[in-house]
Amino acid sequence: MIEAFAKLGPTTEGIQKPGVGSAAAWLAHIDLLKYVIQSDLSSALIMEDDVDWDVNIKDQLSKAAETVRNHTGAPFEEQNPYSSNWDVLWLGHCGDIPRDNETFTFFQDPTVVRHSAYEGFAAGYLRDHFPEGQRAVYKSQGAICTYAYAVNRKGVRKVLEYVSGGQEQAFDTKLFHGCRSGALECISVNPELFRHFTPDEKFGQTSEVDKQNWGGEEKISKTAEGEKKGGAAAESSKYSVAKKITGTTKNIKESARCKALWDTTCTGRRESITDMIKNIAFGHS
Template sequence: MILAPRQCLFLTAAGCILLIVVTLYQYCPIASDRKPEQSASSSSPASPTSNAANSTLGFQAIFALSAGPSWRTRGLLAAANLTGLEITLPPQPPIPADLITAFQTLGDSTHPARGASKAWLAHLDLIKHIHQSNLDTALILEDDADWDRRLRAQTPLIAAAVRNLTHFSPTEDNDDAPYGRAWDLLWLGHCGEYWEDGIETVVFDDPTAIPHAQYSGWAREYLARLPDRRRAVYRSYNPVCSFAYALSRDGARKVLELVGGGGDEAFDIAVMHHCRAGRLECLSVVPEVVHQYFPAERFGVKSLVDVGNGEVDGPGEEDFEAVMGSTENILESARCWALWRQTCLRQYI
């Protein structure tokens, strides 16, 4: 059929409009609530130290040392959920009573008490798991550990300080490690550390660090020698308690070789002695960023080490678990914030 000139003009105009609409649709995508995924080519590479803010704090894995479900693990997992941490709780192998007795007798001089021996063997079991898994790095937490709810903002600063202190020289092959690779053990959680002038130290601003006036523990006088409201990283001299420590691949192997045979007061003391002697490359973070959570003092809850040493256990956890306790040297407790929406800094007396 032959169309009249006016009809041809109309169809030509309609075709042009259709072409324009198709073109606009093709080059002007419709807005969506979904955010587009960033491709590797469209984003600049992140600094390795920024990876210390990820869900495993820049380590290949985080493990909690635990004898099983309890108020300790429930609070730990609540804090982990609040702060976005991925923590694995491997089943703890049974530790036969005869093995504990035999372990107590190892070594020539100092021997651990029974509760300390059992805890020591539990640490060794978990470190063996890390070694057998061939992990590059791993962080170990005791299951009553607590940390500041801003921990993931603290760790990149610590990672940068560790790299600085160890004079880490990155190459294309090893620059992916947030904390560098020149260490065996990072002591992130302890109950005190010594410091004096002359110790090579990296100090950095950290508004989340506990003020000197509020710090609790035997090391208060040594902390006072460092600048207030700042954090420091230096080579370990006398850290005590093993609330949180990270191991490199070599570090895990060395710890098993050096302290796997007992012969000291406790696991943390044995490791500390090897750190001080230079057989382990250990670094301490001061003030600590992980500490132990204490149930409310009036309930008289005992640690598993104390119970293992023969002390009478306190009340059942149903009596105290719902009552807020406290944590030393952590300004904004992740446990207490997760469970009670409050801070619970244990006051210095």
Template sequence: MFRQLCTFRVHANPRLHILPAVVVLFLVFILLPNPYSSDVQLGRLFAVSTVQPRQAAANATLGFQRLIALSSKPSWRTRGLQAAAKLTGLDFTIPPQPHNPVEFVVAFEDIGLGQTTTPKHGSASAWVAHLDLLKFVIASGLETAFIVEDDVDWDVRIKDQIKLISDNVRNYTFVPKSDPTPYGADWDVLWLGHCGGAIEDWAPPGVIYADDTRIPTDSYASWSTGYLQQRLPEGHRMIHVSTTTVCSFGYGVTRASAQKILTLLGRGADEAFDVALSHHCRERELRCLVVNPQIMHHYEPSKDLGYVSPVDSGDGEGEPVDEAEFEFIKGKTFNIVESARCRALFNDTCA
């Protein structure tokens, strides 16, 4: 019947013969499965996005094509991550991690041995796991990805926080209004989850903005508290170039920068993955932006339960214990005011 109707219209008015093709083409664009996971990629597909960049940043993948969690296996870490994600409307992918032979990790530890600092075994294992995840980003053909460690935590107001980050990263890097992407493209690493970052006089000045979800400075637990006391007013954050940032709790990459990071950090020969990343940022081999203070930090089970992280255990800094009770007894997340994990699991804060 549709074919007959089309034929009739062509005969009735030849000038309308293109209308069915236009309609079909429009329906194809609308109905085909979207291979992109964010409104940002939709904007690129159609050239003009109807979604404002700050709104795209507040989608289920925080404006990246995918949120990816580094995890060796299901545990209290991943179950807490998924509970917090459900509460705050985030969507994480947890790719299976390959099992690297001990000999491979030991060989990675020994790169540069006797010439420079090298990682201990636990740190080397974690480092290689991050490299594997960067390979996953590249192999999957993702344009952008945000990588977290599976014990990460964030504020229940993260989507409000990320809108401000989008605004200010775009302002800081002079992203034109015609560019619909939440963060532009003038960076290799967008470091949002960490445990401290220096704000130094010699570095390019950052952009300071108000954010009333930020933890008060006198409650901030970090080696870098002094920088906040000296450089940032209460209730404000800063976007700036990373000179000394540590802990890889959450960081954004692009397909191009994932390969760049893999090439640079695949050489090993440093204390740990985050330290090596920080060094390459400081040397401007990578273009790294950081939000200070962070919007993500890791959740820690109660010390009374004898918790020792896998990295610390692998580094010989404590013995692992039975973790069966960890998800039933509230732990703590430093530097996050309203923990998503503790709200989801215990209907409480992590203070």
């Protein structure tokens, strides 16, 4: 079934087919969208299994929900706390650069990372267009990576119909093109509230998608074999202290995953003294 889905549609120049790992992940998204319809849920948040979030996620989502309602002009009697005036609500992504002249609704959030600590392709845009300490809600046409996205009863059938045909490199790029083309009505919260946790690079690739797409199993096997030859000293230095075996969650100030496992934050790049001076010099206080 996975191989058949990966080969759906004609072979057309410019249209990429998903790899085996991407096709398997894509089918899992389709199954979850079907489940939302079959269960007649009013809304659902779909998260990838390596996702992470801030320990303050409840407060973050409460503010985001109010801002989404305001931005979409939800009537008072609308019962969905995030309104229903969208097909996809993109809460977790690896970046989103809005179109020119986009209309933003900002909200204050003390848990958002500083611009100088934000990592990803959208870092420059956020620095130049977003106030420090604030997140924005707007019509999404540039989000990529489906770490966490919501669907609702009104739009989930439209989303399912759009993504079920395959013929794209991965599920997230298919959804991205649906939002950009206007086939789907999408709303983003940016900077993101959910992000994937990345294990320490010495462990190699651990994603089931990457294992099947890029030979991660072999990479992990070679890494383990090399450490085995290194003897007891190498084994001890790497695994004896559990708190040192941590990865990172970019753009999340206080990782819930790392708080639970190692009582640490696992943030990505920290703001340096140089960055702080630059922020002050350019008015990003």
